[in-house]
Amino acid sequence: MQIQGLQKLTLLDFPGHVACTVFLAGCDFRCPFCHNGGLVLGSMEPVMDDAGLLAFLIRRQGLLDGVAVPGGEPLLRKKDIIRLCEKHRDMAFHAFTNGTLIDEEFCQEMLRVGNFFVSISVEGFEEANDGRRGRGHFQKALDAMDLLRSHRIPFGVSICYTSRNYKVVTSDEFLDPLISKGCVFAWYFHYMPVGLNADTSLLLTPEQRTYMKDRVREIRGVTGGKELYCIDSISATLYGVMDAFSFTPMPSCRRARIFSVTRPNMGRPHRRS
Numbered sequence: 001m002q003i004q005g006l007q008k009l010t011l012l013d014f015p016g017h018v019a020c021t022v023f024l025a026g027c028d029f030r031c032p033f034c035h036n037g038g039l040v041l042g043s044m045e046p047v048m049d050d051a052g053l054l055a056f057l058i059r060r061q062g063l064l065d066g067v068a069v070p071g072g073e074p075l076l077r078k079k080d081i082i083r084l085c086e087k088h089r090d091m092a093f094h095a096f097t098n099g100t101l102i103d104e105e106f107c108q109e110m111l112r113v114g115n116f117f118v119s120i121s122v123e124g125f126e127e128a129n130d131g132r133r134g135r136g137h138f139q140k141a142l143d144a145m146d147l148l149r150s151h152r153i154p155f156g157v158s159i160c161y162t163s164r165n166y167k168v169v170t171s172d173e174f175l176d177p178l179i180s181k182g183c184v185f186a187w188y189f190h191y192m193p194v195g196l197n198a199d200t201s202l203l204l205t206p207e208q209r210t211y212m213k214d215r216v217r218e219i220r221g222v223t224g225g226k227e228l229y230c231i232d233s234i235s236a237t238l239y240g241v242m243d244a245f246s247f248t249p250m251p252s253c254r255r256a257r258i259f260s261v262t263r264p265n266m267g268r269p270h271r272r273s
Contacts, residue, residue, distance in 0.1 A: 001080045002026060003053055004044045013068035013094070015231065020060065020067055022053065027073040029098055031133055033160070033202075035194045039072040050080065057088055066092040075101040075118075078109075085113040096121065096158050096187075098137065099144035107151045119156040119187055120144055124165045125174065142181065149182030156185035161212065162202035163191075170215045175228060185229040188216060 005023030013019050027040040038044045048056070057067070067088075069081060074095040085093050092115050099120040110116050123129045126138040148155045157178060159169045168174055175186070190209075191202045204212070216230045 001050055001053070001077045003046055003048050003050070004039055006047055006053070006056070008056075010068065012233065014066040014092070017065035018063060020056075020064055022067060022069050024069060024071050024074045024077050026076045027071055027098075028076065028100065029073065029133060029137075033132060033191070033194075035192045036070070036072060039070075054084070054087065057084070057091070061088070061090065064091055066094060069093060069095040071096070073098055073101070075106070078106055081116065082109050082113060085116045089113075089115060091115065092117070094119065098133065099141040100137070102144040102147060104147065107147055107153060110153055111151060117154055117156075118148075119158040119185075121158045121160075122169075122178075123160055124168050128165060128168070145178070145181040145183065154184050155182065156187060157183055158187045158189065160189050160191055161204070163204050163208060164202060166204060166208055166212055170212070170219065175219070175226060179226060179228050183228065185231065188212065188230065188232045190233070 002025035003022060004025045005021075007021040007023075010019050010021050011017075013021055023036070023039055025039050025041075025044070025046075027034075030040065034040055057064070067084070074081065075097045078095075078101065081093060081095065095116070095118050097118050097120060099118075102118070102120075120141050121133070122138065122141050123132045129138040129141075130136065145155065161169050169188075178186075190204060190212075193200050193203065212232060216232045218224070219226050219228060219230045
């Protein structure tokens with residue numbers, strides 16, 4: 001699987017639960033802002049082989065609730081991840097993906113194993129998103145969401161926010177269409193300048209960071225909030241967990257309610273028909 005990184009313990013990627021993070025190499029995109037360039041190009045030395053990862057997960061059975069799988073593009077290895085899901089039914093697996101490799105066959109596999117879900121990366125509306133990720137990506141991401149919804153598979157979005165798009169990607173106009181497509185949670189990651197020519201003007205000011213903190217809490221609010229659980233990755237360990245998943249339509253997963261812990265002052269999540 002070209003495993004180029006293993007974080008043996010994380011309390012961030014599955015907020016409120018104990019997990020590990022497995023970094024997979026390779027990607028079908030070449031986004032200029034990617035902060036995992038070494039993974040995209042597969043230029044780093046593997047830290048272990050598939051057998052080593054399997055042995056690690058076996059040793060951690062009963063201790064780990066979940067496995068986060070970023071990249072690169074982890075769905076280049078989706079068959080390998082599905083095999084891990086089969087062998088570790090007591091864990092939930094979560095991949096961050098551009099969504100272009102989600103097809104009917106993969107949806108059927110997700111339904112079969114019941115313990116694998118994804119966050120699809122979007123950076124704003126079509127023009128802004130495709131300007132960063134390549135022409136046509138926005139529509140492909142929406143098509144993947146429609147396919148997941150048609151199978152009642154819960155999914156989220158992963159959003160990189162900058163000084164230019166932070167208000168757009170937290171606006172009602174942007175979020176409401178995603179919710180209508182079945183999105184139940186959103187990860188917000190702040191822009192990180194990488195490389196000698198990185199654009200530092202995209203970094204948020206302290207005032208903009210305060211806006212994000214307040215807006216994320218507003219979106220999640222019991223009163224006036226949306227049917228969407230938002231996580232600002234900077235503060236995820238403080239904010240709580242993805243309780244949007246308590247409605248999960250995939251009962252075959254023994255960890256189906258892994259995200260169902262209710263935060264203080266948070267009502268029960270809405271259920272979708």
